[in-house]
Amino acid sequence: MAQSGQNGQRIGLVAAAQRRRAGVRQAREQFASSPTFRRARDYCERIYDEWYILSANHLLLPPQQVIGPDERRLSAFTADERLAWAAQVAQRLRERRDRSAESLTFMLFASQRYADLLARVAPELPIELPLGGLPLRDRLRWYDERLRVRSRLLGGAPDGSAQ
Numbered sequence: 001m002a003q004s005g006q007n008g009q010r011i012g013l014v015a016a017a018q019r020r021r022a023g024v025r026q027a028r029e030q031f032a033s034s035p036t037f038r039r040a041r042d043y044c045e046r047i048y049d050e051w052y053i054l055s056a057n058h059l060l061l062p063p064q065q066v067i068g069p070d071e072r073r074l075s076a077f078t079a080d081e082r083l084a085w086a087a088q089v090a091q092r093l094r095e096r097r098d099r100s101a102e103s104l105t106f107m108l109f110a111s112q113r114y115a116d117l118l119a120r121v122a123p124e125l126p127i128e129l130p131l132g133g134l135p136l137r138d139r140l141r142w143y144d145e146r147l148r149v150r151s152r153l154l155g156g157a158p159d160g161s162a163q
Contacts, residue, residue, distance in 0.1 A: 023068075043109070
């Protein structure tokens with residue numbers, strides 16, 4: 001189900017999780033040991049035609065790209081490294097926006113730190129925070145409510161299995 005219309009297209013942005021799986025996998029699976037990442041991934045896959053993972057090493061990581069587990073964590077970056085990272089991500093987002101025939105809004109499913117960094121280096125980019133200000137427990141509930149409603153409509157459990 002695409003999220004677009006009179007306001008243009010929406011693209012999901014999900015922060016890479018601290019927890020990683022061993023081995024080489026698609027990025028959408030590499031971070032799936034995190035319950036928060038899994039919910040954000042599942043939500044974005046159901047709602048948006050296009051979404052990316054915000055990655056310390058890969059910047060904007062397509063979910064199907066194959067990667068290993070040895071990714072640096074943004075939390076380990078110095079303040080200057082985080083700003084440089086955000087500037088590179090913002091440039092990729094601008095390039096994606098400039099290739100689009102319709103207006104884009106980036107829907108950020110990440111911590112306030114990511115939002116602050118991107119706002120600092122690219123205040124002109126249309127970035128929304130659907131979960132802005134919510135504590136972790138409320139974020140999980142938000143995802144669960146939306147994923148459960150969708151699953152019930154399809155006749156399956158939230159994980160996609162039959163009930």
